[in-house]
Amino acid sequence: MKNEMNLLLSLIVCVFSFTLVACGQQAGAEKKEGSTTEMPFILKPESEWKKLLTPEQFHVLREKGTEKPYTGKWLINTKNGIYTCAACGNELFTSDMKFDSHCGWPSFDREISGGKIKTATDNSHGMSRTEIMCAKCNGHLGHLFDDGPTNTGKRYCVNSVSIGFTEIQSNKNEKELSPNKYDTLTLGGGCYWCVEAVYEKLDGVIDVESGFSGGTVNDPTYREVCMGTTGHAEVVQIVFDPVKTNVEEILKVFFTVHDPTTLNRQGADVGTQYRSVIFYRNKSQESIAKNIIADLNKQKVYDNPVVTEVVPFNAFYKAEDYHQNYYQINSQKPYCKMVIQPKLEKFEKVFKSRLKKTNKQR
Numbered sequence: 001m002k003n004e005m006n007l008l009l010s011l012i013v014c015v016f017s018f019t020l021v022a023c024g025q026q027a028g029a030e031k032k033e034g035s036t037t038e039m040p041f042i043l044k045p046e047s048e049w050k051k052l053l054t055p056e057q058f059h060v061l062r063e064k065g066t067e068k069p070y071t072g073k074w075l076i077n078t079k080n081g082i083y084t085c086a087a088c089g090n091e092l093f094t095s096d097m098k099f100d101s102h103c104g105w106p107s108f109d110r111e112i113s114g115g116k117i118k119t120a121t122d123n124s125h126g127m128s129r130t131e132i133m134c135a136k137c138n139g140h141l142g143h144l145f146d147d148g149p150t151n152t153g154k155r156y157c158v159n160s161v162s163i164g165f166t167e168i169q170s171n172k173n174e175k176e177l178s179p180n181k182y183d184t185l186t187l188g189g190g191c192y193w194c195v196e197a198v199y200e201k202l203d204g205v206i207d208v209e210s211g212f213s214g215g216t217v218n219d220p221t222y223r224e225v226c227m228g229t230t231g232h233a234e235v236v237q238i239v240f241d242p243v244k245t246n247v248e249e250i251l252k253v254f255f256t257v258h259d260p261t262t263l264n265r266q267g268a269d270v271g272t273q274y275r276s277v278i279f280y281r282n283k284s285q286e287s288i289a290k291n292i293i294a295d296l297n298k299q300k301v302y303d304n305p306v307v308t309e310v311v312p313f314n315a316f317y318k319a320e321d322y323h324q325n326y327y328q329i330n331s332q333k334p335y336c337k338m339v340i341q342p343k344l345e346k347f348e349k350v351f352k353s354r355l356k357k358t359n360k361q362r
């Protein structure tokens with residue numbers, strides 16, 4: 001609960017100016033123009049919708065209400081899956097279409113094709129906006145704006161309460177179905193919260209998990225690793241698509257966002273669990289890592305020599321769930337603001353052109 005409060009606060013701080021013209025619509029006259037569909041239409045009397053929907057759903061979907069910004073269930077949902085109309089189950093968006101708009105409502109840059117969403121002009125509140133509705137049941141979803149940050153230029157601003165979500169383990173499935181398609185690298189660069197947050201944003205990265213590697217204890221807990229007696233380092237395991245990124249780039253990011261010259265230490269975090277280490281899985285990863293380190297030392301990129309270990313990978317133990325996506329969920333905590341955010345900003349500056357397109361550019 002505390003985490004949720006922190007998140008809420010952090011989101012409120014991030015409000016962008018277009019919040020003012022976002023979903024702030026109350027009931028307005030329903031209009032039929034702009035319809036783009038011939039979908040089978042579900043016609044029910046409002047009294048029946050009232051029975052089927054929660055009061056909040058009914059208010060938004062049937063009375064064109066708007067949920068309060070930063071309160072919706074799906075605002076920060078980053079799982080893979082499909083978003084459906086909460087009233088009729090019509091499939092509207094996929095998680096690939098979702099992006100972080102900082103407007104307080106779930107935002108998408110396009111819709112599932114096939115005329116599942118229809119539009120209408122909404123002149124309420126002294127503004128002219130484009131209303132979006134489920135084409136199958138006429139349920140009010142939100143509004144469509146032309147200020148999207150991705151290449152579509154669109155922002156579908158949708159009430160969480162209007163949509164449902166079905167998770168699909170697409171990356172994981174794909175990882176298992178085509179194990180040869182992706183490559184994996186395991187890196188220790190101090191606190192894994194920081195390193196994970198960075199790699200989540202790099203284009204070509206399929207999956208990042210925080211965990212432990214390089215020690216002697218099987219399946220350790222975070223507490224055990226913190227004691228410094230397991231031999232494990234805090235690491236991130238990065239699964240990436242070698243067509244879109246590669247070991248060189250991943251290591252370049254690695255050497256940009258952590259200090260590889262402090263032995264068993266990153267800033268205030270001290271102990272062997274914070275050592276700088278590259279766990280290679282094959283000869284190629286080993287030689288690329290060693291070459292980059294030799295180069296960094298030769299060019300005197302840092303004031304002191306690089307102490308990063310390059311050692312063979314043995315095992316990876318995933319950390320407890322609350323360590324995964326830590327920054328995303330806790331971005332307003334002091335540690336995140338003071339330690340992780342500067343690293344993230346540095347990464348975003350240096351690797352500007354290499355950010356995932358779905359992340360809003362700062």
Ligand SMILES: [Zn+2]
Nearest residue numbers: 085088134137
């Ligand atoms: Zn619907």
